[in-house]
Amino acid sequence: MTCIPKSKFHHPQLPVNDLGLTYRDYEGSMSTLCAGCGHDSVGAAVVQACFELSLPAHRIAKLSGIGCSSKAPTYFLGKSHGFNSVHGRMPSVATGANLANRELIYLGMSGDGDSASIGLGQFAHVVRRQLNMSYIVANNGAYGLTKGQPSATADMGSVMKGGKEVTDEGIDLVSLALSMGATYVARSFSGDKDQLVPLIKGALSHQGFAFIDVMSPCVTFNNHQGSTKSYDYLRDHMESLISADFIPHKSEITVKTEPGVSRDIFMHDGSVMRLKATDESYDPTNRNSAQKAIQKHIDNGEVLTGLLYLQSGSSHLHENLNTVCEPLSELSQKDLCPGSEVLETLNNSFR
């Protein structure tokens, strides 16, 4: 049951962050996902990223749809408001929430069924709308709660647990996000915390739409021989051309970057994503270059991970709409209601 609270007892010497909080302060309730579920590792990475960034948890809004992935926000950031909406429709709820209050941090947590199957439309549109949010898909290619049916990200030719081969083309969410105009696009693996945590920190610091496709194996329904979303398959086929380090804006940048191999990209808040590429021909600030590299790896049966594309300084929905800087939810009646005198003028315009 998700209502089981975790024990808050912790070692008195646990490290604290700038807010004086420990890692434990960022946890949620006890997980009810299967033991070994990749989603719990994603949640743990979110906790670590928020702890290390010293984010005030109550200023984060967690939004999700329906499915195992969408239950996961209950298990992290217990002091944040959460919204478990309807299947595949989290992006529109996030759009409304963000419109109402541009000052909070929006963290969307979704799954492959939620975002690539039932919610493909809303996913595509929230990307092209440039909503300022971080959107994580815990991607395991299968429906968990309904017991193992393939989702739209299941690769063609892979075999589901019952032995049935997937005959439909799989949707690559990273390629889709790129083509829809996402300005921060990453892929990672729930089993690789070292890679995932900096990617989440970068996403949370990014202004604009940040997307992370996290391969997050389903231990119960999609972790067998023949699956392309199993722990073993992913470990064997993952390729990282670019490693990304997140350097918070407070730290002094001391290490000189080596030209051509490593480059620093300044984020909106002054923090830095330090990218180290092993393939010099791949430019992660160039959309075409990223798209080519992703496609090449798909063709080779490999899963390209890392920060695949980053465009800093891009605009987002509020800027495009030219809304006021203060949250719309906090405007007073005086700011909103034109009053009776104006109405009299309007009445005259109807005569």
Place this chain on the structure above:
Amino acid sequence: MKHLTSVNDFVIKFANVNGTGSASANNLFAKAVFNLGVPVSPRNIFPSNIQGLPTWYEVRVNENGFLGRRGGGVDVMVAMNPQSLADDIAAVLPGGYFLYDSTNPLPNSLRRDDINIIDIPFTDLCRQQFSNTKQRMLFKNVAYIGALAALLDIDFEVFTQLLNNQFKGKEHLITSNTTALELGYVYAKNSFECPVGIRVEKSDAVGNKILVDGNTASGLGCVYGGATVCGWYPITPSTSVIESYTRYSERMRIDPATGQKRFGIVQMEDELAAIGVVIGASWNGARAFTATSGPGISLMSEFLGLAYFAEIPLVLINVQRGGPSTGMPTRTQQSDLIACAYASHGDTKHVLTFPANPKECFEFSADAFDLAERLQTPIIIMSDLELGMNDWLCDPLEWDDAKEYDRGKVFTAEQLDNLKAGERFGRYNDLDGDGICNRTYPGTHPEKGAFFTRGTSRDRHALYTEEGDLYVDNMERLTLKHRTAAKIIPAPIIKINDKRNKMAVVYYGTTENIMPETLLKLEKQGLKFNSMRLRSYPFSDEVAEFIDSHETVYVIEQNRDAQMRMLLINELECHPKKLIKILHYDGMAIPVEAVVGGIINHLGADNTAKTGND
């Protein structure tokens, strides 16, 4: 031959081809009559099409202020569309007037000798007067308005004044429009005996009333009600609600210092996303709304269920059109009552309001935000195409500057800090016994008050549960909240002409337009009724008492299945036999004769004694 005669009491219909610029000319006619102080009700009858199909504009002019559809034929027809000529000439009442473009003479087969045919070669006249093809097409419309000014004795000055206001600063447009008006005016004066039997005379019957469409008033109501977020998807006939909200926000909600907007409007990819935006924004403390019509309601139903169960305020304006499915997208009906009252799966019940005129569109829209936040649930405003897309004569809009927005029960950081030791914030804890609990906005407090909003069952502290007792506890509370709603939503308007009268009529929404005239006609036949105009659902005790105190209640509605009657029977458990259906649902607004005829038929010729007071 008979010549129909009347002063300030007639129905005129314009038959045009859509996309030819007739709308603004026709509007000019209605506005002129209105400016002469004569009550007028214009009605667009248009196809779901951009260009080329028949379209009509029907105007009822009535000194007594009867604005509903009279029904039957028309007194004056302006026939400018060869496609519909046969139907249009057939619609003229004997003795009526048929004005048409005689550039192509009327075929003998269509001629009627019981009506007055007025031939004016508008196309030829405009061809001679104007050189440009587009002008020739557009000014044909203005020319027939000029002819009507002569034929119906409408003060020409009124038109020039209207043109001067409309095209202020564009002198060439004033000149060319005036030329076109004069073209028709002079031709009519010289060729026919003017005026004909039907005339428009200056009056003071309009008083200080305004002429505005319901959708404009609804959009304006959302501005006054403090809506800052709007997610929407285009659909006829609701689109102009959003256009109105946008227009007035652009005018009145710009931060003077920065030029930035105090509102956010996003056209979404579909209706599901539109209402998703509203839910997300309302959850996060903004006032948010959307507007749609039937097909949009179907798509929004899942989200409406979420908002009901998770208790999120939202305002939804449903401008109803003809259903089911795509139905008649440009025709009117009141056929979404059941779909809205019980929208979504499981046990759901929503709050509906039924505006009957633009003033109520404005008030109900503005007040809906208070109701939604007070009740923490969707408020669905049930307008319709008839009200939304036509201009209506109504009392001026009013706003009380002393009125403060009711933001409902929202716990602040301070209130959370003041919780006593051991006391825990419970999102779904009913502290006041009215079924309404306290909510918190995201981002309020670092330690307290956060909760998980969900569509799954949960306990009083918003924690997931499948415990039957806790589920039932929550559902019972929602029922209690629904009863609370009945006490604060717009009350019915009840008119008792005699307490002993056992006969009554019940109606709602745009049916109001025909009721004064309908009741008068029935009274002339010795039939008197008490009446109740329903303005909201769930029904208050007053509604139940009214129905209980009458033996025969005619429920008048504009749908096939008598949906309001169904709601009354279902919710109040009144005896179905006493609720008599009076229905009209052909897509045109209900006419007076449908109700008068329906009631008389039901009573039966020899049964009228029953109607008296006993």
